Amino acid sequence: MREPIIKIENVCVTYNAGKLGETKALKNVSIEIFPEEYVIFFGPSGCGKSTLLYTMAGLEIPESGVVNVIGKNLAEASQRELVEYHRTKLGMIFQAFYLIPSLSVLDNVVLPQMFHRKKPKERKERALEVLKRFGINQYADHLPTELSGGQQQRVAICRAVMNDPDIVFADEPVGNLDSAASEKVMQLLYELNTKDKKTVILVTHDSRYLQFAHRIIYLRDGEVVREVTNTERKQLREAKIRPFVALALEEFSRYYPHLDEGELKAKFLSHYLLDLTEERLQERLEVLVRKRSAGEITREQFIARVNTPFTEGGVGLYEQTAEHIADNLDAVLEESQFMAEHFKHFPESYELLQQGISRLRNRLLSGYHGHLTDEQSERLNQAIKARLEGSLDHRQFKEVLDRPLKEGGVGLHYQTAQDFGRRIEVYLIDYAKYTPTVAAVSDGTKIANV
Ligand code: ADP
Ligand code: MG
Numbered sequence: 001m002r003e004p005i006i007k008i009e010n011v012c013v014t015y016n017a018g019k020l021g022e023t024k025a026l027k028n029v030s031i032e033i034f035p036e037e038y039v040i041f042f043g044p045s046g047c048g049k050s051t052l053l054y055t056m057a058g059l060e061i062p063e064s065g066v067v068n069v070i071g072k073n074l075a076e077a078s079q080r081e082l083v084e085y086h087r088t089k090l091g092m093i094f095q096a097f098y099l100i101p102s103l104s105v106l107d108n109v110v111l112p113q114m115f116h117r118k119k120p121k122e123r124k125e126r127a128l129e130v131l132k133r134f135g136i137n138q139y140a141d142h143l144p145t146e147l148s149g150g151q152q153q154r155v156a157i158c159r160a161v162m163n164d165p166d167i168v169f170a171d172e173p174v175g176n177l178d179s180a181a182s183e184k185v186m187q188l189l190y191e192l193n194t195k196d197k198k199t200v201i202l203v204t205h206d207s208r209y210l211q212f213a214h215r216i217i218y219l220r221d222g223e224v225v226r227e228v229t230n231t232e233r234k235q236l237r238e239a240k241i242r243p244f245v246a247l248a249l250e251e252f253s254r255y256y257p258h259l260d261e262g263e264l265k266a267k268f269l270s271h272y273l274l275d276l277t278e279e280r281l282q283e284r285l286e287v288l289v290r291k292r293s294a295g296e297i298t299r300e301q302f303i304a305r306v307n308t309p310f311t312e313g314g315v316g317l318y319e320q321t322a323e324h325i326a327d328n329l330d331a332v333l334e335e336s337q338f339m340a341e342h343f344k345h346f347p348e349s350y351e352l353l354q355q356g357i358s359r360l361r362n363r364l365l366s367g368y369h370g371h372l373t374d375e376q377s378e379r380l381n382q383a384i385k386a387r388l389e390g391s392l393d394h395r396q397f398k399e400v401l402d403r404p405l406k407e408g409g410v411g412l413h414y415q416t417a418q419d420f421g422r423r424i425e426v427y428l429i430d431y432a433k434y435t436p437t438v439a440a441v442s443d444g445t446k447i448a449n450v
Helices: 049-056 079-088 105-113 120-133 149-161 179-194 207-212 247-255 261-273 279-293 299-307 319-342 350-365 374-389 394-402 414-427 444-448
Strands: 006-015 023-033 038-042 064-069 090-094 167-171 199-204 215-220 223-229
Touching (some): 006 049, 023 064, 038 049, 049 064, 049 167, 090 149, 105 120, 149 179, 179 199, 179 207, 199 207, 261 319, 279 299, 279 319, 299 319, 319 350, 350 414, 374 394, 394 414
Parallel strands (some): 038 199, 038 215, 090 167, 167 199
Antiparallel strands (some): 006 023, 006 064, 215 223
């Protein structure tokens, strides 16, 4: 099985701890990055992207949490191992290039091999080869300042890959470049990933480049707020850690592309609660569901408005029906919020996972009058787990529930399978990383607006 090349868990970084101007730059961040992945950290200025990058590179020591890189816990590495790690396993590219102005381009590129046992001639040959590869060997004897910004950044890329590292970290590498030079540099980084099979981790706040990555991790105020998988690139991660995606919700969104996430969830929930044949009634119910979900109206207000005649602006349902819907809605909201909180850092621990699965199972089984054998019960657990991990989508989940036991399914009645399948999506509606932009990753502008 593929192991992550970088795995950080519950990492916190605080600047000026306990002093004036204390900044929590990273709050409980957990991320796994796999070999040969291209991952982008995206977010507004000050959200913690650089801090995250430097933490992974071992340049920033977190106050808590674990940083594992290439099978090593950095906190347990000796000084010598850290130096070795920097020299041989990773290459860094910065916005400001950081070339040494008094050294020639060639000598800047040779620099990472200064402590190699290699002969100077071999080092130079290697440097020239790399410069040639990136199309700037003709400037080998120039000083960096004689080159354009784009060319200087290419020299910095050469320096970063001189020792053939496994991971390339780039912090806003085109932040100082014009668009033509930016294009070129981004193309080279992409090639480092696709041709040279380097793991590339890029920090940017520019949405134009999101199309290059396998995954985009969105940060805000030191937290990972969501993650988008670029469906245009074949994914390298094991299915087991693929995050749960609200596929049912996403499918739903195709019919209602103009709705925002909150509106979409309200629509999803109200259809679950009650399928009204009258479109205008359904819309009114949705508005109320949305308000109730957001805590803007109380249960009593919700019931009153659902009960109000249509001509007076309500949904026009009987009071008893309104109460029933209100109770169902509150139960669902409570459950989905619990699940979202419970699985905030999924997959966090085995215990949390098991607790979540058995809670979901009990929820699904409440009101179920049949009897499950131990085997069925175990299969149901497995199916829930697979759904949570995303290795079963919402359709496959229902299909597995319905499939006979002897064919590896849970062997539930068709209607029960449909019912459970619909309800699990509802319970996980807040946990779900609903990503309306998955299909739009190649059009980065859309992502920037979310
Ligand atoms: P980004 O790269 O996303 O712009 P940073 O990781 O550089 O964000 O910064 C995250 C937060 O930490 C910001 O509020 C920034 O002001 C603060 N910060 C970063 N570096 C330092 C530092 N050395 N000392 C104090 N605060 C810092
Ligand atoms: Mg930064």
